Amino acid sequence: MKIALAQINPTVGDLRGNSRKIVETARQAHAQGADLAVFPELCVIGYPPQDLLENPFFLDAAQQALEWIAGQVPPDLGLILGGLVPNTEKTGKRIYNAAFLYEGGRKIAEVHKMLLPTYDVFDEYRHFEPAPAQQVVEWRGMKLGLHICEDLWNNAAEAAFYLYHVNPIDELAAQGADIFINISASPFAIHKHKERTDLIVDSCREHGIPYLFVNQVGANTEIMFDGDTRVHNAEGTPVLCAPLFEEALLMWDTEADYPACERAFSEIKNLHDALVMGIRDYFYKTGAFTKALIGLSGGIDSAVTCALAVEALGPDRVVGVTMPSKYSSSGSVDDSVALAESLGIAFHNIPIKPAVAAFDAMLTDTFAGTEPGVAEENIQARARGVTLMALSNKFGYLLLSTGNKSEMAVGYATLYGDMNGGVAVLIDVLKTRVYRLARYINERAGREVIPENTITKPPSAELRPDQTDQDSLPPYPVLDEILRRYVEEREEVDAIVAATGIDRALVHDILRRVDRNEYKRRQAPPGLRVTMKAFGIGRRLPIVMRWDRTAVEAIAATAEEQG
Amino acid sequence: MKIALAQINPTVGDLRGNSRKIVETARQAHAQGADLAVFPELCVIGYPPQDLLENPFFLDAAQQALEWIAGQVPPDLGLILGGLVPNTEKTGKRIYNAAFLYEGGRKIAEVHKMLLPTYDVFDEYRHFEPAPAQQVVEWRGMKLGLHICEDLWNNAAEAAFYLYHVNPIDELAAQGADIFINISASPFAIHKHKERTDLIVDSCREHGIPYLFVNQVGANTEIMFDGDTRVHNAEGTPVLCAPLFEEALLMWDTEADYPACERAFSEIKNLHDALVMGIRDYFYKTGAFTKALIGLSGGIDSAVTCALAVEALGPDRVVGVTMPSKYSSSGSVDDSVALAESLGIAFHNIPIKPAVAAFDAMLTDTFAGTEPGVAEENIQARARGVTLMALSNKFGYLLLSTGNKSEMAVGYATLYGDMNGGVAVLIDVLKTRVYRLARYINERAGREVIPENTITKPPSAELRPDQTDQDSLPPYPVLDEILRRYVEEREEVDAIVAATGIDRALVHDILRRVDRNEYKRRQAPPGLRVTMKAFGIGRRLPIVMRWDRTAVEAIAATAEEQG
Secondary structure (H helix, E strand, O other): OEEEEEEOOOOOOOHHHHHHHHHHHHHHHHHOOOOEEEOOOOOOOOOOOHHHHHOHHHHHHHHHHHHHHHHHOOOOOEEEEEEEEEOOOOEOOOEEEEEEEEEOOEEEEEEEOOOOOOOOOOOHHHHEOOOOOOOOEEEOOEEEEEEEHHHHOOOOOOOOOEOOOOOHHHHHHHOOOOEEEEEEOOOOOOOHHHHHHHHHHHHHHHHOOOEEEEEOEEEEOOEEEEOOOEEEOOOOOEEEEOOOOOOEEEEEEOOOOOOOOOOOOOHHHHHHHHHHHHHHHHHHHHOOOOEEEEEOOOOHHHHHHHHHHHHHHOHHHEEEEEOOOOOOOHHHHHHHHHHHHHHOOEEEEOOOHHHHHHHHHHHHHHHOOOOOOHHHHHHHHHHHHHHHHHHHHHHOEEEEEOOOHHHHHHOOOOOOOOOOOOEEOOOOOOHHHHHHHHHHHHHHHOOOOOOHHHHHOOOOOOOOOOOOHHHOOOOHHHHHHHHHHHHHOOOOHHHHHHHHOOOHHHHHHHHHHHHHOHHHHHOOOOEOOOOOOOOEOOEOOOOOOOOOOOHHHHHHHHHHHHO | OEEEEEEOOOOOOOHHHHHHHHHHHHHHHHHOOOOEEEOOOOOOOOOOOHHHHHOHHHHHHHHHHHHHHHHHOOOOOEEEEEEEEEOOOOEOOOEEEEEEEEEOOEEEEEEEOOOOOOOOOOOHHHHEOOOOOOOOEEEOOEEEEEEEHHHHOOOOOOOOOEOOOOOHHHHHHHOOOOEEEEEEOOOOOOOHHHHHHHHHHHHHHHHOOOEEEEEOEEEEOOEEEEOOOEEEOOOOOEEEEOOOOOOEEEEEEOOOOOOOOOOOOOHHHHHHHHHHHHHHHHHHHHOOOOEEEEEOOOOHHHHHHHHHHHHHHOHHHEEEEEOOOOOOOHHHHHHHHHHHHHHOOEEEEOOOHHHHHHHHHHHHHHHOOOOOOHHHHHHHHHHHHHHHHHHHHHHOEEEEEOOOHHHHHHOOOOOOOOOOOOEEOOOOOOHHHHHHHHHHHHHHHOOOOOOHHHHHOOOOOOOOOOOOHHHOOOOHHHHHHHHHHHHHOOOOHHHHHHHHOOOHHHHHHHHHHHHHOHHHHHOOOOEOOOOOOOOEOOEOOOOOOOOOOOHHHHHHHHHHHHO
8 A cells, every 4th residue: 555644734724725735735646656645633724723623613614625625636545634523422522633534535434532732832622522542444454543643642661650541552553553644733842853753663663563654844823843754664663754844745655665764863953944934934824924024133143033034035035124222332233234245135224313312302301310221221122123113014024023032031131122023033042052053054054144243242232331141141051051941841949050050049040030021921922932841822821920939938937936 | 517718819829928818817717716717729829820830849839838827727627728639640640639628737638620621711631630539528527518619610400511521519419418618719700600600509409508619819910800709508599698809708607597698790890890909919919010000092991991090009009191192182181181180190291202203214214105004103102102111111110001802802902002011901891891881980989080071082093183993993882792792702704794783794804803913912911801701811813824714615616616
């Protein structure tokens, strides 16, 4: 049997576009001799649909689209599609997340997802009823171990703690599956590839069954999908591997032998490619913009964002603007000019002095007797924000926000100022990684795309004379080590101090700053998620709250004092 | 047995403050003769803790706080507290949501929550393992049917569809419970009171058992709790009722007879009181602000927000500022002055003309050859936003955002302009309800708190000459009817047209505008939730998406054309 694995890039909710894409791809697979074409989880809807799933009219339309697709492909092609099934019992959630097998325009089998990820960015139990059991699908003499995404993810060998009470992989193997077929919408994160590989290899080796993994590719709002579609043989060796971050159609012949496929994984290349895809898909899938716009400070974050945007959209669709204030060094404007010339993009220079002077004059009476401080610094950042949004509104530009994860973590950013934007490109990239990205961009191009001076000069917000980031933050390697451990690994003060030797008071202070700045992040633009724990929809914390790490000691002290 | 029902207002994460409050309240209950004092769900942590529950250090501290509390109260007082229990099995979620019975400083019983709300603003299955069964607690000769919040909510008589597969109420009744004791963190919404009453009355009547409902009160970020603690007798009649929106301690004697308690429910009074509580709790629980700041436009939204803030914080803690532009009518400033005088608050007049002129000058070259439009209008709104944030940063003011639900629904608001703020007071209040609130505020005060002219003049954003809201929106009664049905009742075009007779094209256009403006709402401040479906954390929709109601017809047309 020849099976086509279709790594497609659907747009959430675009029933018409996704349906056409599926039909075209299925026809292409058939033309290449496929007996069966396999598409990702919820392929006609796109993942994640979120609360669109609460609209019955939308669900009906999606079901009609699936049936239309089934009627459009050659009748001798088997078609595996992800879709929805109403729960016809009188209890539970209203729908199942399902995989269908169509043949000759008719649905001849369906299976329902058992394991519903409900953590981080996933809310599947919000919408879906879990299936009680799994069932192999017999078709043309083969037993297909068809299952959906997370149904793979309870299969880790020797886990200390299993998130789920059941194991769909084991159930399918016990029923004599000849192959596993997993249809997924499994997001990208740095290092995620290895986790997937470990699980798939374990599944193959434990049961002696080959494994087909078919994943969505592309970005939908903040969630990015790398694809990573592949086939592992019964020994667990990967024998077919799709390219990452682009659409692909693989063909696997169950009767043929394949050599192992080699894929070199580069963390920095994957990060780069993911961000480029994220910008591109946000831009084209919304379809609402003419060009992308970036405020260029001369610093590394805006330079990297700009270079990624040019990679994603081409230089003709990117506009840079420098907005110097009286505190901007001449180097900042020069570095921005050099970057714009290096990238070949349109460039504006709009000094913000008139706006800052106007606000100062407007506020003279009200601010009389106060010392200049954060309020005055933020006026500068916000004057830039207003200028960028004026360009965005006037010309239909997508404003890209450039703040990195380190800044967003500790609140080193101005709400309604430099945080403005439609999408936050680097919000999940720690500052030290931004530097590595800059080096990678230059190495990849074989020339100084990002000016060397932008990479080597001390980072500064330039909101007061001679300011540098290190006036109010520890050096970025130290800050990032604390942040990575706290935000991404969820370590607490004791563990961080023990592992790093960083001063306890500093660790405590940084964690407190992360907690206190939730209010800023709540109003940040959606940002491209590239780690297992990004700020945004996968990290949900209260704004009004008084969690204080000293509370335990305080309670003990109170106990003593009250005797 | 005398049972005290403690309707307390905890702050999320404030282990120290919440613990002290619980101990003080328990001692007071004991002094009044209570044998047993009952506190709300997760009372020492506060609800909703969200992903604080993913921090083991926090969970340990919360457990220590509970044990400290138990040791601080008189040993002969029984104490029912909401807390957490680790899942000691090797599978499932890591913790249970639990209710404990303490006596003499020791935990003598615990029950775990079975039904975990995972819809709208609730994410309980994200964190909690559901309990497989329920068990009555025998104590001092009584069988206590102790359970937690949602465990009540599968008990509706003759429901068409049950969300859960089990019914804890029935289980407890079958085990011979003498009383039901429900500890809750059950949010307020308009009309929620009736739903609660129906469920409780059903439970009492079906089983002939009295029902104690003990709920948290107060606001935590966007979620508001009315309290509504009460006792219904075995016939279902309410016999003790706590006041709404404030802390209270009720005492119920199981041996005594009580007459029915009467509570008049006024939708508009509850809405008013909820919003006042929401402002007050945001202000004092964050503890980060000196005063509240409101930009006064002369319009009804800012006037109502300002009046509510004065009710919440007192006139000395509220500052109003009018920021006229060249398009502002003289009436707008006059109405703002009249409002500020009527409320007795500090007031600034800061014309934005200098800032607008500065931006116009800065953008002259770049905008050359374009017609004035939305970009220029938004510059005005954003110049006000910068001014308000400058005052906020300089003086530590909490900026209250004043946009209503109707505007936020259709995107009739400027991102980084009038949307700026720490909390959005009216974001869940449709414009027609804002008018009713204004009338209520004046009636309640017995004087013209909000100037009559503000209530009666045509609403206008005043961003261009002679502009009114109805230039780009249908009349608010029509708009609100569409929005209420689509957003709150989740009706689609056909149903709305059938029920209202409103023009189909208009309905279609409004629904499309709601969908398309998700990107603005994603960056809105957290807002006070007062309906069963508010914008914000309980309504999760993709920004990058192409759901289009005409897709079904389009697919059919494609089918035909491709034949």
